[in-house]
Amino acid sequence: MPPSRDxxxxxxxxxxxxxxxxxxxxxxxxxxxxxxxxxxxxxxxxRIGITYHVASVLGSFGFTxxxxxPSPSDVTRGNDVMLDLCARDRERLRMKVTVNPNYTEHxxxxxxxxxxxEAIGVKLAASRRADDPLLDPVCELAxxxxxxxxxxxxxxxxREWPSQExxxxxxxxxxxNRHPKTNFILAHIGGGGDYMHTxxxxxxxxxIYPDLSGSGVDRGMLDAALDALGPxxxxxxxxxxxxxxxxxxxxxxxxxxxxxxxxAIRWGNAAKIFPAGSFPRCGMSRxxxxxxxxxxxxxx
Amino acid sequence: xxxxxxxxxxxxxxxxxxPDPEVLVRVLDREGLEGAWVGHLPSAFYRDPSxxxxxxxxxxxxxxxxxxxVPTIRPDWPKWDSALRDAADAGAPAIRAYPPQWSMGPHDxxxxxxxxxxxxxxxxxxxxxxxxxxxxxxxxDSAGDLSAAAIRSLAxxxxxxxLVVTAASREMIEEVHWGLTPAEQTRVFWDISWxxxxxxxxxxxxxxxxxxxxxxxxxxxxxxxxxTPRANxxxxxxxxxxxxxxxxxxxxxxxxxxxxxxHK
Numbered sequence: 004m005p006p007s008r009d010x011x012x013x014x015x016x017x018x019x020x021x022x023x024x025x026x027x028x029x030x031x032x033x034x035x036x037x038x039x040x041x042x043x044x045x046x047x048x049x050r051i052g053i054t055y056h057v058a059s060v061l062g063s064f065g066f067t068x069x070x071x072x073p074s075p076s077d078v079t080r081g082n083d084v085m086l087d088l089c090a091r092d093r094e095r096l097r098m099k100v101t102v103n104p105n106y107t108e109h110x111x112x113x114x115x116x117x118x119x120x121e122a123i124g125v126k127l128a129a130s131r132r133a134d135d136p137l138l139d140p141v142c143e144l145a146x147x148x149x150x151x152x153x154x155x156x157x158x159x160x161x162r163e164w165p166s167q168e169x170x171x172x173x174x175x176x177x178x179x180n181r182h183p184k185t186n187f188i189l190a191h192i193g194g195g196g197d198y199m200h201t202x203x204x205x206x207x208x209x210x211i212y213p214d215l216s217g218s219g220v221d222r223g224m225l226d227a228a229l230d231a232l233g234p235x236x237x238x239x240x241x242x243x244x245x246x247x248x249x250x251x252x253x254x255x256x257x258x259x260x261x262x263x264x265x266x267a268i269r270w271g272n273a274a275k276i277f278p279a280g281s282f283p284r285c286g287m288s289r290x291x292x293x294x295x296x297x298x299x300x301x302x303x
Numbered sequence: 304x305x306x307x308x309x310x311x312x313x314x315x316x317x318x319x320x321x322p323d324p325e326v327l328v329r330v331l332d333r334e335g336l337e338g339a340w341v342g343h344l345p346s347a348f349y350r351d352p353s354x355x356x357x358x359x360x361x362x363x364x365x366x367x368x369x370x371x372x373v374p375t376i377r378p379d380w381p382k383w384d385s386a387l388r389d390a391a392d393a394g395a396p397a398i399r400a401y402p403p404q405w406s407m408g409p410h411d412x413x414x415x416x417x418x419x420x421x422x423x424x425x426x427x428x429x430x431x432x433x434x435x436x437x438x439x440x441x442x443x444d445s446a447g448d449l450s451a452a453a454i455r456s457l458a459x460x461x462x463x464x465x466l467v468v469t470a471a472s473r474e475m476i477e478e479v480h481w482g483l484t485p486a487e488q489t490r491v492f493w494d495i496s497w498x499x500x501x502x503x504x505x506x507x508x509x510x511x512x513x514x515x516x517x518x519x520x521x522x523x524x525x526x527x528x529x530x531t532p533r534a535n536x537x538x539x540x541x542x543x544x545x546x547x548x549x550x551x552x553x554x555x556x557x558x559x560x561x562x563x564x565x566h567k
Contacts, residue, residue: 014537040502047501047538158439195438199317218499219436220528223320246500249534257333257530 013052015252018266019285021273022048022248023188024153024216024240025058029084031077033066041088045095047245051252054270054284057277059099059126059153060085071129071155071167075109078102082113086120097281099124099153104137114144123281124188125152133170134177142178146185151212151276153188154178158196171196172204172211179208186210186276191242193217193251198224202231209236212272216240220247225254234264238272305551306331306529307397307429308469308494308521309339309370311362312355314434315348316441322525324366330529331369336520338369340397340551342429344525346375347401353386360393373429375399378417379407387420396555397427397467402453403446409453415460422463427554430454432470432497434526451478458487467554469494469521473505480513488513492554494521500535507543515546519554 013020025044028037048056060081062073073081082100089096100117102110102125114125125145131137133154145152157169172189179187187210192198194217205211213228215237228237241248255265270285311324322344331339341363346355352375363370376386376398390398398421402414418428432449454468458479468479468491476493483491495518499505510518522529539546 040504043504043540044502046540050538161442195436197439219439220531221317221435222525222528223318226320243503244499245502246506246535246538247528247531249538250528250530253530253534254528 014050014249015052015269017052019054019270019282020052020239020252021270021282021285022053022056022058022216022241022245023238023273024190024214024242025056026242027058027060027085027088028064029060029081031066031080031084032064034064044245045092048095051245051249053095055097055282056095057097057099057124057273058085058088059101061101061126061128069166072105073101073103073128073130075103075106078106078109078113082117082122086117086122089121094284097124097277098122099126101126101128102141103128103130104135104141105130107137107140110141111144114141114148114150118148118150122150123277124150127152127154129155129157129167129169132168133174138178139181142182142185146182149278151186151188153190153214156190156194156196156201158192158194158198159200160196172201175211176205176208179205179211183210186212188238188276189213191215191217191219191240192228193219193221193224193247194242195219199227202227206231212236212238212276214238214240214242215251215268216242216244216248218242218244218247220250220254225251225258229258229260234260234267235272237268239268239270304336304520304548306336306339306522306524307467307519307551307554308496309524310342310344310526311359312344312346314344314526316435316444319344319525324362324370327524328366328369330524334529334533338371339524340373340429341370342373342399343375347399347404347431347434349375351380352377353380356386356389371396373397373399375401376417376421377405378413379405379411383413383417384420387417387424387426390426391424395426396551397421397429399429399431401431401446403449406446407453409450410456411453414453414457418457418464418466419461422461422465425465425555427465427467427492428457429467429469430457432468432472432475434470434523451475451482454479454491455482458483458490462486462490464490465554466491467494467519467521468492470497470523472497473499473509476509476513480517488517491517492519492549493517494519494523495532495535495548496521496523496527498535500538504540506535507539510539510543510546515543516549518548519551520548 062077068074
């Protein structure tokens with residue numbers, strides 16, 4: 004599907020924009036409207052002005068194995084779908100390869116297989132606690148290939164929840180400390196849980212980059228993230244709700260970030276942590292990254 | 304356009320930046336909104352909200368041309384009918400009630416009395432499904448969400464009832480709407496503050512299925528980003544982008560009360 008006419012006048016302005024946390028569906032996901040949802044993501048992305056969707060497919064999304072515990076065969080099928088989507092829409096799509104770390108050899112072979120076909124990142128769902136040693140070989144391989152790992156996160160886990168083995172910022176920080184040469188994307192600070200626990204939990208891990216995605220749009224969340232981590236550590240993203248992604252972009256503008264800081268969050272930080280050359284439509288040179296100065300509390 | 308789901312005052316379970324009326328007015332200016340129906344956030348958690356209502360009336364008085372008070376009235380509290388008269392005197396276009404926070408079941412008779420009494424005055428009853436995502440709630444925040452059964456029960460209470468249900472998501476809206484007769488459906492309006500946009504397109508699907516006229520503009524400021532409902536409308540598919548939500552004035556019973564400036 005070619006970019007729509009909305010690409011000419013995007014709601015979020017003409018500057019490049021990378022959605023660091025996106026998903027696509029396929030016919031094996033058990034929902035009849037899978038193609039419509041995929042099309043809606045691209046439609047809304049064009050209207051906002053998303054230059055690249057960095058996306059993954061989580062197996063069968065629960066149809067033939069659980070979303071967060073995908074079977075090896077579902078992992079492979081989902082990755083095949085994502086590879087195919089990228090091949091057909093190189094203009095807008097980039098891939099993270101999904102793996103289940105409980106199947107170490109399969110996980111490593113999937114990373115090698117998909118990286119050879121231009122996957123640029125790794126997606127870890129919630130199949131194993133983030134600080135579990137089983138994740139180490141995955142992190143080592145991803146780090147060696149320069150592929151950041153997007154890890155599903157529950158902002159402050161206080162108990163177990165069904166259907167996933169959740170991790171929080173503190174869990175991911177332990178993993179990131181063991182792998183200082185690997186970059187990690189902490190998933191969706193607006194995706195449930197208490198983000199105010201996350202920021203201090205990861206502040207001392209410079210290789211952890213929280214993404215802003217998720218349906219949560221609490222006032223104060225963006226201010227707190229900027230205050231704690233600065234714009235050089237945050238990635239813009241949408242996950243399952245592109246409307247909240249647009250709202251957060253508009254809120255960041257109200258906060259009054261500098262142009263360089265907005266660039267960092269919109270696409271610069273992503274360009275910094277994904278392999279060089281992953282996003283040619285974002286410009287030839289790597290951007291300046293955000294300043295360390297915290298933003299002031301705003302009236303967003 | 305009026306934001307029918309705004310609040311002032313602090314929230315007991317997390318810090319909320321400057322939830323003050325003068326800030327709200329600046330936010331309305333920035334977002335191009337004419338005014339707001341404003342409740343008093345702490346009153347949802349008071350046993351007796353009457354002192355919170357006094358604070359609300361006092362705090363909004365300097366901004367009467369933009370901010371309309373929506374006091375909280377607890378129908379199992381003595382003299383609640385006089386609180387309703389006070390609301391009328393203050394020109395409130397609506398009142399708020401919080402059945403889960405008051406441990407009221409879905410068929411509580413006092414809630415029906417309140418909905419009917421407010422409706423007979425031409426005032427809407429504003430209900431709140433949730434203040435926060437279930438996944439982030441404080442351990443002491445144990446009230447739970449407002450149930451679909453409670454909304455259906457109030458919508459069925461009588462012809463005069465007008466409900467504005469805030470912070471509902473698609474599943475609840477569908478469960479309530481299709482569980483009411485066509486006449487009962489017209490008594491319920493939904494704010495769009497918690498409805499998902501693309502790629503799932505819940506708002507588009509709801510507008511397509513039950514009509515834009517059942518929805519009103521609401522933000523749940525100061526808890527949530529004011530930009531969210533506007534972003535959702537901006538991202539509607541082409542064929543729905545010209546959809547017009549119901550104006551606040553249509554929520555109040557026609558000719559009985561105005562929704563904008565002060566009306567006594």
